[in-house]
Amino acid sequence: KAGVTQTPRYLIKTRGQQVTLSCSPISGHRSVSWYQQTPGQGLQFLFEYFSETQRNKGNFPGRFSGRQFSNSRSEMNVSTLELGDSALYLCASSPTGENGEKLFFGSGTQLSVL
Amino acid sequence: AQSVTQPDIHITVSEGASLELRCNYSYGATPYLFWYVQSPGQGLQLLLKYFSGDTLVQGIKGFEAEFKRSQSSFNLRKPSVHWSDAAEYFCAVGARGGATNKLIFGTGTLLAVQP
Numbered sequence: 001k002a003g004v005t006q007t008p009r010y011l012i013k014t015r016g017q018q019v020t021l022s023c024s025p026i027s028g029h030r031s032v033s034w035y036q037q038t039p040g041q042g043l044q045f046l047f048e049y050f051s052e053t054q055r056n057k058g059n060f061p062g063r064f065s066g067r068q069f070s071n072s073r074s075e076m077n078v079s080t081l082e083l084g085d086s087a088l089y090l091c092a093s094s095p096t097g098e099n100g101e102k103l104f105f106g107s108g109t110q111l112s113v114l
Numbered sequence: 115a116q117s118v119t120q121p122d123i124h125i126t127v128s129e130g131a132s133l134e135l136r137c138n139y140s141y142g143a144t145p146y147l148f149w150y151v152q153s154p155g156q157g158l159q160l161l162l163k164y165f166s167g168d169t170l171v172q173g174i175k176g177f178e179a180e181f182k183r184s185q186s187s188f189n190l191r192k193p194s195v196h197w198s199d200a201a202e203y204f205c206a207v208g209a210r211g212g213a214t215n216k217l218i219f220g221t222g223t224l225l226a227v228q229p
Contacts, residue, residue: 100208
């Protein structure tokens with residue numbers, strides 16, 4: 001069974017641009033969560049989707065958005081990029097919608113903003 | 115507010131020595147508790163979790179953790195460290211009974227293993 005796939009693996013953008021990151025969950029998983037990982041802040045929860053509905057959102061500005069498609073694949077978008085958006089963005093999928101007990105993480109997308 | 119504290123940013127141990135990584139949490143009730151490991155350039159892998167029952171839980175790769183309600187702690191231990199255990203370790207809490215997979219993570223402990 002394939003794991004959680006995140007594309008692209010690396011991304012370089014400049015300030016003011018926008019970016020879209022993709023996450024393909026494990027087959028059969030309906031829940032997708034996104035996290036931002038930085039050396040200073042650690043892992044911060046961005047948002048969570050379950051069956052195409054956003055159920056939970058972290059404390060990030062509106063420049064960060066996401067969506068989930070009917071096949072459970074998810075995308076997150078960051079508009080008007082800032083230097084501080086440079087981070088590893090991790091996606092996690094789960095077959096269930098609760099408790100965080102069956103989360104499987106992808107290897108992440110490393111975003112560098114210049 | 116819910117939070118997780120990992121007091122040790124870096125720890126260095128010798129191969130074969132024992133290991134204990136500390137984790138303290140702040141939560142209104144007994145949360146679900148997790149330990150994850152992250153190797154360089156990789157995602158997170160679940161080591162073990164505590165939901166209920168026996169407060170000493172066993173995980174993969176020879177790790178164990180003990181939940182102590184009175185101390186709000188969930189420390190990770192391993193009796194004999196291997197060089198391949200060098201990685202970053204994250205403690206996390208999840209909401210009990212909530213319809214969410216949201217986890218709150220500590221800032222991590224970077225483990226170095228000396229030969």
